[in-house]
Amino acid sequence: MAAENIDGVVDALAAIVRAAYAAGDRVGYFASLYRQVTVEVRTAIHNGEFDDGARMDRFDTIFGNRYFAAYDAWQRDRSGPRCWREAFGLVDRGDTxxxxxLLLGVSAHINLDLAIAAAETSPGQEIHGLHRDFQLINDILARVALAVQEAVGAVSPYLWLLDRFGGRTDEQILDFSIRQARREAWQNAVLLAGQTGAQRAETVDRLDVRAAVLARLIARPSGLLRPAMEIIAATESDDVPAVITHLDHAAER
Structure with missing residues (x-):
C-alpha cells in the first residue's frame, strides 16, 4: 500500500486497525496510536498551525509510506528494515x-523513518526551514501519547510496576522517550539532508542497526524489569480486539 496524501495515510492506518481487530493481531496496537497522531497532525494542518501545511502533508505522507512499506514487506516475506522486523516479530508473543x-513501533518509526522522511521532504539547506514545524509535532505526540498511556493503564492494571522497578516516571514511558528520540531524529535528518548516494545509504543502514538494538532492549528487558513485566503480562487484558478498540479511541476521550 502507498498513500498519496495525509488523508490516504489516515485511511490506510484505519484499514490496518480494522484488519488487526478482525484477526486479533497485536499489530493493531501501534497502528491505533499512529492513526490518532496522524489525525491530530491533519487537524493541525487544516487549522493552519504549521508554517507550511502543504509541506507537512508531504512530510507526513512520506513518513507514513515508510511504515506501510515495512508492514507490507513483513506481511509478504518477513523482510524489511531490521528494526521493523524486531517490532513485527513480537506481535505473536503472548508474554509481550x-x-x-507501542514502544517498539514508536522506536522503529522515529529512530529510523523520521529522519529519512524529513530529509526527503526538505533536502539540502531546505531542512532548516522545516525545523519549527518538526518541533510542533512534539506537542501533538505528547498529547496523544498521554491519552494512550492512560488508556493502557485501564487494560493493564499493573503497568505501574514499570515505574517502580524501571526507575522511570509515567511520562518517561511514552512522552519523554518520544521527545528524546525526536531530538536525535532531527540531528540525523540534518545529516541526511546534506548527503547523497552511498553516504546516505550508509547513514540509513547505521540508523537501522541502532534502532534494531534499541528494539531488542525494549523487547527483552533485564534485571528487575523482567519479573515485573511477567506480572504485567499475566494480569493485563489478553482480549486483543477489545484492547485495539480501547486504544484506538484514546485521544477522543
Whole structure:
C-alpha cells in the first residue's frame, strides 16, 4: 500500500486497525496510536498551525509510506528494515505487554523513518526551514501519547510496576522517550539532508542497526524489569480486539 496524501495515510492506518481487530493481531496496537497522531497532525494542518501545511502533508505522507512499506514487506516475506522486523516479530508473543508493542513501533518509526522522511521532504539547506514545524509535532505526540498511556493503564492494571522497578516516571514511558528520540531524529535528518548516494545509504543502514538494538532492549528487558513485566503480562487484558478498540479511541476521550 502507498498513500498519496495525509488523508490516504489516515485511511490506510484505519484499514490496518480494522484488519488487526478482525484477526486479533497485536499489530493493531501501534497502528491505533499512529492513526490518532496522524489525525491530530491533519487537524493541525487544516487549522493552519504549521508554517507550511502543504509541506507537512508531504512530510507526513512520506513518513507514513515508510511504515506501510515495512508492514507490507513483513506481511509478504518477513523482510524489511531490521528494526521493523524486531517490532513485527513480537506481535505473536503472548508474554509481550501492550506498552512494549507501542514502544517498539514508536522506536522503529522515529529512530529510523523520521529522519529519512524529513530529509526527503526538505533536502539540502531546505531542512532548516522545516525545523519549527518538526518541533510542533512534539506537542501533538505528547498529547496523544498521554491519552494512550492512560488508556493502557485501564487494560493493564499493573503497568505501574514499570515505574517502580524501571526507575522511570509515567511520562518517561511514552512522552519523554518520544521527545528524546525526536531530538536525535532531527540531528540525523540534518545529516541526511546534506548527503547523497552511498553516504546516505550508509547513514540509513547505521540508523537501522541502532534502532534494531534499541528494539531488542525494549523487547527483552533485564534485571528487575523482567519479573515485573511477567506480572504485567499475566494480569493485563489478553482480549486483543477489545484492547485495539480501547486504544484506538484514546485521544477522543
Amino acid at each position: 505487554i501492550i506498552v512494549q508493542h
